[in-house]
Amino acid sequence: MIDLYYWTTPNGHKITIFLEETNLPYSLHSVHIGRGEQFEPAFLKIAPNNRIPAIVDNEPTDGGEPVPIFESGAILLYLAEKTGRFLSPNLRKRTDVLQWLMWQMGGLGPMLGQNHHFRAYAPEKIPYAIERYTKEAQRLYSVLNRQLEKFNFICGDYSIADMACYPWTTSHERQGIDLADYPHVQRWHENIKTRPAVARAYKKAADLNTAPTVDEKAKKILFGQTTTKASS
Template sequence: MIDLYYWPTPNGHKVTLLLEELDEVGHGLDFTIKPVNIGAGDQFKPEFLAISPNNKMPAIVDHAPAKGGEPVSVFESGAILLYLAEKTGQFLPADMRGWVRTMEWLFWQMGGLGPMTGQMGHFNVYAPEPVPYAIERYNNEVDRLHGVLDQQLGKSRFVAGEDYSIADMAIYPWIKVYEKRMPDLDKYPNIKRWHALIAARPATIRAYEWGPKVNPKAGQPLSEEERRQLFNQTSNQGPKTA
């Protein structure tokens, strides 16, 4: 029913988290993993750009939309979470206030935690030479965002309330991303509690098992070819080769 175009990155993990949780609560959707090897340039192939014009994964194709008709494709991880939650009626509060809180924190992750953590990782881990201003800038901003999240999690069991939601699934993969730049969760006791709670969920364990199945080389240093595919893209929707 669902084709999931996936590679084991934080944004890819968001969707497998939801799909595995749906199976856990009896609302499972049949899905097929379609690997998109972003280190080999699969994201620039015309057939992938047809469903994900921003040349980023994940993306999905739903071959059985709720109202019938032609298959529906969705790109952007937040949009995919919202689409699948609304399709199944799961992990998204039905009451207006709960829905609003969930959307706030989903968009908080999409617009803040994800991009800022990605930049932090780039300048701490992948940049060819240190850029002290950039390192300090993004380290500080991620620390600030972790503080915001920690305060919120001091008010409720999960980020948008007492129930697990797609907002938690969006945020969770972006907490512990880079082995060389792990956060000190002792500074954020509420995040530490919440993170451990989610990590122990059976669906989370299954979701992360997809990673080594799809990319056995995960965690190894990037090759020069992988760097060319991942960084310094231009409006030609491909890597610089010169």
């Protein structure tokens, strides 16, 4: 059994998608980041960076003590190796998936996250920041579009690279992105959206977070963190 500590963010969706795709038994524990639940001591023992998602594998393959893991990319890699699913053992195919997973972790996610912040949440509109991150979003979508011109999925076969990237593209309109400008991304996006496991994962999110708004109190918690804790 996997304990999943989760909230309804792109990084959270990555893990529910994987777990639903593999039918791996899991228990979902909500960590409402807008209320500051990510700063609870029990959660910090699992995820010292006070970010979701995190998991605890209560039945690791070595038969030892439960294994806690934080960082969504590390979780996807761990689960892929545990199940033997969505990550090829072939050296070249595996390397291809891992480099696109790292591309998402180091580029697509952080840059689209900044795009979201300055377009939707910043207390003042800063034209330079909005233009900077909108242009970077356009560049990243172009990179992905070129890759998907060659394959149905990012690395040929459906993999953890697709699971990592897809949730970040579901808010493309809020990023100032028209998917019609990236036809191969649009086709890939629609293909993944219609997968039954993906639909189940997003249904769980909708059931859990029935009012996905970020009010002023939540903004202070999410964007007012200091070196020790969220600002009050």
